[in-house]
Amino acid sequence: MADGSNLPKAAQLKILRLEDAEQQAQTLISSTVRRIGELERVIMNNPDGDRRGAIREEIALLCERRDEHTDRHRSFCDVNAAIRRYLEMLPANAVLSDAKRIKVRPKAGESFHDAVDRVRREIAGLVSERFRVAQAGLPKEEIQARARDWVAQCAKTARPRITATHNEFAISFDVFDERASVPLHDMAAIMAFLYPERFLKRIDEIIDQMPKPTLAMSAEQKAKRLRDIKDRLFGCEVEEEGLISLAEEQGQTIDRRPTADPRAILGLVVDRHSATAA
Template identity: 40%
Template sequence: MSGLPPKVQAKLAMLKDAEQQALTIMTSTQRMISENEKAHGLNPTGDKAAVLAREIIRLQALQPAHQERYKTLANLNAKVERYLETLPANVELDDAKSIKLKPRSDESHLQAVQRLRVEIMGLISERGRVERASPTTKEMKAQARLYVQSLALKGTPHLVIEHGKFEMNFGRGVIGESFTTPEEVLAWVDPAMLLRRLEAMIDEMPKPARQMDADDRKQRLDEIKRELFDLERRECAHLDAAREEGALIEHRPNVDVKALLGLVTSRPRASAA
């Protein structure tokens, strides 16, 4: 994709290189297995056959890990490509500010990644709980009030008054539109009574394990989003630093693509008049 910031392009190239290297190792291992099996077929007995058999077993034991690593990297790169393809054409793309790691004296990069992943999983779990949080009782009753008002408006009849004629029509009488429902008529006749009954039902409902009003729920979800991005950026920074030191730590399959690439997106630029 053209227009990507320099550091993002470098990260994409590194991810592609890692996938290609994993593919090379996987196919090379499979080729060596085939060659050794062929050689063993030509020399089925003797010391050489025993050496070949042991080598075949060793390579076959390694191959599942090679296959899994290639599959993981290929899926990760496919995920990145899908994300980039969905970006609006006019979105602003920038490199994220570099993360300055402050490693603990008693902690390796692997240990730091493990600690961060525990924190990440904790935030993801909390996000799920916040998303499932029920409205507060006050909000439920406010929704009930709006619902009754909406019903009463829909249930308001149409009057036909002429000399010698007085009619009250609840049916809308328009093809394609539904007729007035009993609850709409009830809300028009006595909205206060209907609201009281609904509020009583709300009071009698079992109290949910977690209730949050809409503003608090949105605020906490926004905070979790920012905290998660920061943790994942630090996680990826430790992975990069470990790689530079010769240690390989794989990315999580569900890592945030923007955190992985160090990519910052901003609102699309306004179109020229």
């Protein structure tokens, strides 16, 4: 998949254009550096010439342009490298297709740069929200439910072994703490077997004393919220790429983010389920 041979036509074309843009940026760097060198030699050969002031101003301007071209070239390199890494990680039999192109326009009074900045602020907000949700703690009720499951499981593992024969009777708890460096009985498991209700009551008291998290969500709520954020984030990145591409069609260049989803940049739909089934 690394060579992009299985990519649909529109995605292949986007990759070619990004590679061309990277090469053009490199060409601009080389030509600007060459021109700076030529002008510096003019001053060196004629340091007292009448044009030295104008030439120095032109060199300063060219140095600024060189830095701009360098930044742009680095941006294209980073984006293209991120796309290559993504394609290399795709299964060889992944089913790829072109995404339906959406129509995007800047809002009234917005330039393309303004529109992209607005979408990127929304993206930053979603990334921040995703981190906050991922760090969300469990509500007390779910912690208590998990504590009950844990105690019930401990009680099962701590069930004693009873030996009763014609000449022997013995009861032993053959459950040991795996974290201990020497063999020690797992007292928590034994307590869970002998006094489950009293054990749970003490655990609930400890849970009640725990600090409340800033954001509390059940595992199901968290998973649903993260899926929603993921979908909204991808939608924003598709809009961002649409605005950047439209700006390019009108002769304006806006740097892409190397962290943007390669699928959004390429307009690519990846069906991994079909690949797995195949």
